[in-house]
Amino acid sequence: MKDGKFITLGIETSCDETAAAITADGRQLLSSVISSQINIHTEFGGVVPEIASRKHLENINITIEKAMKDADVNPEDIDLVGVTYGPGLVGALIIGVAAAKSIAYALDIPLVGVNHMQGHIAAAYLEYPELEPPFMALIVSGGHTNIVNVPSYNTCVKLGETRDDAAGEAFDKIARVIGLGYPGGPKIDKAAKEGNKEAVAFKRVYLEPGSFDFSFSGLKTQALNYLNTEKQAGRKINVCDVAASFQEAVVEVLADKAIAAAVKYNQRRIVMAGGVASNTRLRELMTVKAAENGIEVLRPSPVLCTDNAAMMAVSAYYAYMNGECSDFDLDADPSLGF
Amino acid sequence: MIANDIEAGDVIALLGDLGTGKTALTGYIAEGLGVKENVSSPTFTIVKEYKSGRLPLYHYDVYRLSNGDELLDTGAEDYLSGEGVCIIEWADIVADVLPEESVIIKIEYGEKEDERIVTIEQ
Numbered sequence: 001m002k003d004g005k006f007i008t009l010g011i012e013t014s015c016d017e018t019a020a021a022i023t024a025d026g027r028q029l030l031s032s033v034i035s036s037q038i039n040i041h042t043e044f045g046g047v048v049p050e051i052a053s054r055k056h057l058e059n060i061n062i063t064i065e066k067a068m069k070d071a072d073v074n075p076e077d078i079d080l081v082g083v084t085y086g087p088g089l090v091g092a093l094i095i096g097v098a099a100a101k102s103i104a105y106a107l108d109i110p111l112v113g114v115n116h117m118q119g120h121i122a123a124a125y126l127e128y129p130e131l132e133p134p135f136m137a138l139i140v141s142g143g144h145t146n147i148v149n150v151p152s153y154n155t156c157v158k159l160g161e162t163r164d165d166a167a168g169e170a171f172d173k174i175a176r177v178i179g180l181g182y183p184g185g186p187k188i189d190k191a192a193k194e195g196n197k198e199a200v201a202f203k204r205v206y207l208e209p210g211s212f213d214f215s216f217s218g219l220k221t222q223a224l225n226y227l228n229t230e231k232q233a234g235r236k237i238n239v240c241d242v243a244a245s246f247q248e249a250v251v252e253v254l255a256d257k258a259i260a261a262a263v264k265y266n267q268r269r270i271v272m273a274g275g276v277a278s279n280t281r282l283r284e285l286m287t288v289k290a291a292e293n294g295i296e297v298l299r300p301s302p303v304l305c306t307d308n309a310a311m312m313a314v315s316a317y318y319a320y321m322n323g324e325c326s327d328f329d330l331d332a333d334p335s336l337g338f
Numbered sequence: 339m340i341a342n343d344i345e346a347g348d349v350i351a352l353l354g355d356l357g358t359g360k361t362a363l364t365g366y367i368a369e370g371l372g373v374k375e376n377v378s379s380p381t382f383t384i385v386k387e388y389k390s391g392r393l394p395l396y397h398y399d400v401y402r403l404s405n406g407d408e409l410l411d412t413g414a415e416d417y418l419s420g421e422g423v424c425i426i427e428w429a430d431i432v433a434d435v436l437p438e439e440s441v442i443i444k445i446e447y448g449e450k451e452d453e454r455i456v457t458i459e460q
Contacts, residue, residue, distance in 0.1 A: 088411055220356070
């Protein structure tokens with residue numbers, strides 16, 4: 001406890017980021033440290049991630065210490081440790097889990113293993129202090145594309161997911177092909193602002209009527225075929241037009257399905273999460289289409305949308321308050337579902 | 339067909355450009371192995387595990403990596419010599435650390451848009 005407030009330390013190492021954060025009384029953010037070095041990725045020509053176990057190992061202690069220092073919290077102030085135990089990359093996850101277990105053991109405090117996907121949803125609690133379930137959530141990132149019904153703090157029901165590529169992955173791959181480089185999502189977003197979204201008629205993929213699943217692999221192939229045809233015909237490609245048209249085909253389906261899910265399940269609010277939630281066109285389209293249906297869209301700031309440990313601390317807090325606790329057998333579960 | 343012949347410890351190296359259908363082919367092999375879950379792209383997570391089939395399936399995509407050492411750094415050694423089957427997309431990137439007896443499946447674009455040429459080397 002610090003100043004009478006319950007202190008949670010959150011740790012996240014599920015993929016590319018080593019992250020640690022401190023919250024007070026659940027959703028008051030005291031510090032959040034993400035050791036991401038996106039400039040290093042770019043130096044090496046693109047998409048080389050810091051996924052290696054040893055990278056997380058090098059970063060973990062420094063990251064946790066900085067989070068405590070930034071929050072002005074001492075080890076004995078910490079009441080709870082929350083850590084991502086899946087889904088993710090096993091070699092990366094085990095570093096965070098081992099660190100969390102050691103801290104919980106040394107300080108003799110409870111430990112809660114948190115689902116990374118639930119963490120993404122919990123990010124909204126930090127941005128919106130008054131927000132309480134129920135609501136619908138749209139999680140869109142490089143690795144995930146999900147529509148999730150959130151009836152309470154500790155339950156989520158997955159309604160749909162991508163059957164092939166994630167939305168952010170589709171952006172990254174097409175960005176690379178049209179020469180925009182890494183990170184693809186923000187580059188496409190920026191280029192699209194200068195382009196005509198109706199220039200190329202990419203087919204929207206909605207799958208079976210009523211399905212909340214996504215498929216972006218066919219759209220990727222459509223774009224590759226278009227680029228190939230143009231190249232063979234000797235025509236110059238307008239990168240901004242392709243970016244705008246491709247982006248529109250992705251975000252339109254995302255927005256339509258998220259809103260259809262909210263309508264079907266009578267939810268008045270949709271929470272956006274994940275890196276692609278920062279896409280300006282997706283935000284715009286979601287807001288417009290949701291308003292037509294009397295639905296409110298909540299969009300946490302970009303730093304809370306991408307992988308971070310603050311959201312894991314919040315998620316751990318609510319799990320603990322619900323009586324959930326992990327023991328020292330907690331193990332990384334790379335393919336953990338909802 | 340491929341799924342019937344694979345055994346524990348097998349490594350299948352998938353080669354082919356973006357959009358040729360490497361993930362789709364992996365999905366069919368998974369189905370043949372009796373995997374119940376949907377097989378989606380592991381590009382961002384590097385690897386996804388499926389345990390519901392006849393053998394555990396480890397589906398790798400090393401698109402974001404730059405060499406074999408990086409693959410081993412993710413803890414791949416246990417998977418490569420494990421009790422399951424590894425299918426590795428963009429395997430040419432990590433060719434230096436793949437077992438010699440890996441099966442190589444090459445997918446290339448055909449002349450028509452939806453045509454693919456598949457070559458299998460054992």
